[in-house]
Amino acid sequence: MGGKTMRFDTVVIGGGRAGQEAALTRARLGKKVCLVSAGLTLHVLEPGAEGHPYGLLKNLADEGVTVLRGDVVTGGNWDGMLLREVFTANGVDLQADEFVLATGRFFSRGLVADMNGIRESIFGADVDCPEDRSLWFDSDFFAPQPFESFGVKTDGNKRISIGGNFALNVYAAGKILGGKYNAGK
Amino acid sequence: MIKEYDVIIVGGGITGACTARDCALRGLKTLLIEREDLCDGASGRNHGLLHSGARYAVNDPEGARECIRENLILKKIASNCVEATGGLFISLPEDGLDWQAKFVTKCREAGIDARILDPEKVKREVPAVNQSIIGAVSVPDASVDPFRLTDANALDAVRHGADILKFCSVEDFVRESGRVVGVRVRNAGGTQEIRGREVVLAAGIWAARLAEKAGVHISMLPSKGSLLVFGHRVADIVINRCRKPSNADIIVPDDAVSVLGTTSDKVPFEDCDDMRVTAAEVEVLLKEGVQLVPSLAHTRIIRAYAGVRPLVSEGGDGRSASRGIVLLDHETRDGVPGLITITGGKLTTARLMAEMTADLVCSKLGVNAKCRTAQLPLTGSETAERKVSKVIDHKLGNKAQEGTLAAVGRHGSESLKMDFKGPGAELVCECEQVTRAEIAYSIKEFGVRNLQDLRRHTRIGMGTCQGSHCVRRAAEILAEELGCPDRAGEFLNDYLQERWKGMTPVLWGETLREAEFMRNRYGRKDYEI
Numbered sequence: 258m259g260g261k262t263m264r265f266d267t268v269v270i271g272g273g274r275a276g277q278e279a280a281l282t283r284a285r286l287g288k289k290v291c292l293v294s295a296g297l298t299l300h301v302l303e304p305g306a307e308g309h310p311y312g313l314l315k316n317l318a319d320e321g322v323t324v325l326r327g328d329v330v331t332g333g334n335w336d337g338m339l340l341r342e343v344f345t346a347n348g349v350d351l352q353a354d355e356f357v358l359a360t361g362r363f364f365s366r367g368l369v370a371d372m373n374g375i376r377e378s379i380f381g382a383d384v385d386c387p388e389d390r391s392l393w394f395d396s397d398f399f400a401p402q403p404f405e406s407f408g409v410k411t412d413g414n415k416r417i418s419i420g421g422n423f424a425l426n427v428y429a430a431g432k433i434l435g436g437k438y439n440a441g442k
Numbered sequence: 443m444i445k446e447y448d449v450i451i452v453g454g455g456i457t458g459a460c461t462a463r464d465c466a467l468r469g470l471k472t473l474l475i476e477r478e479d480l481c482d483g484a485s486g487r488n489h490g491l492l493h494s495g496a497r498y499a500v501n502d503p504e505g506a507r508e509c510i511r512e513n514l515i516l517k518k519i520a521s522n523c524v525e526a527t528g529g530l531f532i533s534l535p536e537d538g539l540d541w542q543a544k545f546v547t548k549c550r551e552a553g554i555d556a557r558i559l560d561p562e563k564v565k566r567e568v569p570a571v572n573q574s575i576i577g578a579v580s581v582p583d584a585s586v587d588p589f590r591l592t593d594a595n596a597l598d599a600v601r602h603g604a605d606i607l608k609f610c611s612v613e614d615f616v617r618e619s620g621r622v623v624g625v626r627v628r629n630a631g632g633t634q635e636i637r638g639r640e641v642v643l644a645a646g647i648w649a650a651r652l653a654e655k656a657g658v659h660i661s662m663l664p665s666k667g668s669l670l671v672f673g674h675r676v677a678d679i680v681i682n683r684c685r686k687p688s689n690a691d692i693i694v695p696d697d698a699v700s701v702l703g704t705t706s707d708k709v710p711f712e713d714c715d716d717m718r719v720t721a722a723e724v725e726v727l728l729k730e731g732v733q734l735v736p737s738l739a740h741t742r743i744i745r746a747y748a749g750v751r752p753l754v755s756e757g758g759d760g761r762s763a764s765r766g767i768v769l770l771d772h773e774t775r776d777g778v779p780g781l782i783t784i785t786g787g788k789l790t791t792a793r794l795m796a797e798m799t800a801d802l803v804c805s806k807l808g809v810n811a812k813c814r815t816a817q818l819p820l821t822g823s824e825t826a827e828r829k830v831s832k833v834i835d836h837k838l839g840n841k842a843q844e845g846t847l848a849a850v851g852r853h854g855s856e857s858l859k860m861d862f863k864g865p866g867a868e869l870v871c872e873c874e875q876v877t878r879a880e881i882a883y884s885i886k887e888f889g890v891r892n893l894q895d896l897r898r899h900t901r902i903g904m905g906t907c908q909g910s911h912c913v914r915r916a917a918e919i920l921a922e923e924l925g926c927p928d929r930a931g932e933f934l935n936d937y938l939q940e941r942w943k944g945m946t947p948v949l950w951g952e953t954l955r956e957a958e959f960m961r962n963r964y965g966r967k968d969y970e971i
Binding site: 362363364366369370371372390391393394396397398399402404405 | 941943
């Protein structure tokens with residue numbers, strides 16, 4: 258959208274644990290990866306987690322991942338169901354062959370809820386959740402909460418859908434995937 | 443405890459507390475009985491609005507006159523409970539200005555200082571207000587803390603010799619040849635009989651059920667009023683809609699937050715002990731609320747709650763049934779001497795209700811004593827005793843003194859009883875600036891047993907963060923001060939369940955984000971403390 262254009266193999270949207278893991282994995286396969294993180298600092302994994310005492314942050318730099326900090330993706334340019342590029346709030350256009358959506362659930366604003374429903378915040382991807390708001394929660398605070406298993410609808414390859422059509426090159430990762438697997442913590 | 447009281451008052455809400463104070467000041471041996479904590483019922487579940495009477499000026503001139511008189515009295519005698527915010531009655535284009543003209547005339551007839559303002563000036567001075575207003579009137583509405591007001595009355599009653607029994611429910615009346623001569627009560631220690639020459643029911647909607655036990659029928663109409671708490675003060679003034687009273691047409695600044703209300707719906711008696719706000723009520727509140735203050739549509743809602751108005755039914759719906767004061771002398775009405783019921787009325791007129799009740803009690807007992815509650819300042823409100831400098835530890839920095847100052851604001855001269863030296867100055871709740879000293883004081887003066895009780899007496903956890911940041915610390919400190927450190931986890935869990943009840947009706951937007959955060963932080967019941 259008239260900004261600076263950069264080209265990568267993969268653009269990962271979201272700098273949380275899922276986004277960092279996705280970026281790192283692809284970088285290690287030799288891909289040219291860009292990670293867009295809303296935070297100015299990346300979330301560091303708790304010490305000891307999966308053998309990364311200081312989190313993945315250091316590894317990202319080592320593996321050559323380009324990290325855009327304090328920036329968010331605001332939308333994209335589609336060719337049918339193929340996402341060509343995304344635009345960021347700081348005015349960068351990021352072109353890539355594939356995109357990973359790892360923006361998390363409500364707290365990190367991957368999903369946004371209002372009185373009338375829940376939507377995915379960047380592409381308006383289809384979300385799997387009941388319409389009736391009274392089914393979003395359990396009245397016992399300590400019981401598993403339904404809203405913690407809400408996420409975007411995906412195909413067998415974890416590709417998101419928009420208006421019932423599956424995207425060809427946008428994959429969901431982390432909490433935004435929803436489902437019982439991701440509920441709770 | 444005395445063997446026989448002159449008067450036993452059943453119900454520790456604002457009406458019961460005011461009645462206990464009035465009776466004690468007149469020299470009666472007085473007992474106040476409450477089944478839970480003070481302010482557990484409707485007195486703790488309302489708007490926190492000190493009416494100027496303007497809302498009632500057109501339809502209920504007598505109610506309006508009562509309100510403005512009491513409004514002026516409370517501003518004098520309860521200065522630590524009232525914030526004289528002032529109020530606005532705004533007219534939107536669809537309301538027209540006909541109602542405003544009638545409204546102003548009726549206000550002035552009732553003695554309410556109503557002034558027509560230039561809407562352009564109001565838009566500039568209160569930028570949150572709907573910018574399409576075509577008219578605005580200022581009235582002396584105010585914000586009142588009902589918890590503090592009830593506490594202040596109860597403390598003053600005790601100071602003048604009254605006894606208070608909390609967490610103690612009235613099971614039945616003691617009767618002798620038709621006369622009510624006392625009550626049978628139950629608490630953790632078992633049951634006992636307490637004798638009183640007169641028994642006053644000041645139990646709100648619960649008076650109906652109690653009266654049945656004495657064979658007396660009071661036709662009451664439980665009317666549910668739901669309210670929404672918003673995360674900050676959207677305006678520093680009470681904003682009303684200048685039209686026939688309706689749903690969700692008042693927003694009140696209460697301490698750090700704003701409260702929008704109310705709805706008015708008939709509910710069954712069996713629901714009165716566990717009021718939950720429905721999705722439909724939330725929708726009505728928001729739809730109307732944004733007409734007053736459009737930014738409410740995007741403001742974080744921190745919780746929803748509901749109370750029950752004890753209306754005495756004369757048919758019709760909740761808004762047309764009488765909201766006036768109802769004093770029932772069951773000796774003349776039902777042939778049951780020794781029993782009196784005081785109900786109806788409003789938070790604003792509670793002192794007047796107490797005066798009327800105490801007048802009746804005195805005439806029954808043949809006591810000749812005048813009411814003094816309109817002149818004597820309440821405990822904590824005496825300006826002469828407010829030696830703020832006494833309680834402040836000047837060795838502490840300004841930041842550390844904030845909690846002390848907040849306590850002085852909340853409790854006035856009562857803060858002299860708090861020890862802010864050393865650990866007492868430790869700030870526990872940052873939104874409402876509650877210190878360890880205030881917690882220790884509340885345990886001593888109000889018999890606080892858990893975080894819910896503590897909230898009623900200190901406002902702990904009632905601010906913007908609703909306890910998300912401080913509740914764990916608060917649970918630990920309370921348990922420590924109570925001498926039962928092993929119960930901290932239980933306090934924490936109960937607090938979170940209660941908070942959840944208020945959050946779920948409004949679980950979207952920023953509230954849902956907060957919910958996810960809360961679940962991550964506190965969602966495991968086996969939380970280690």
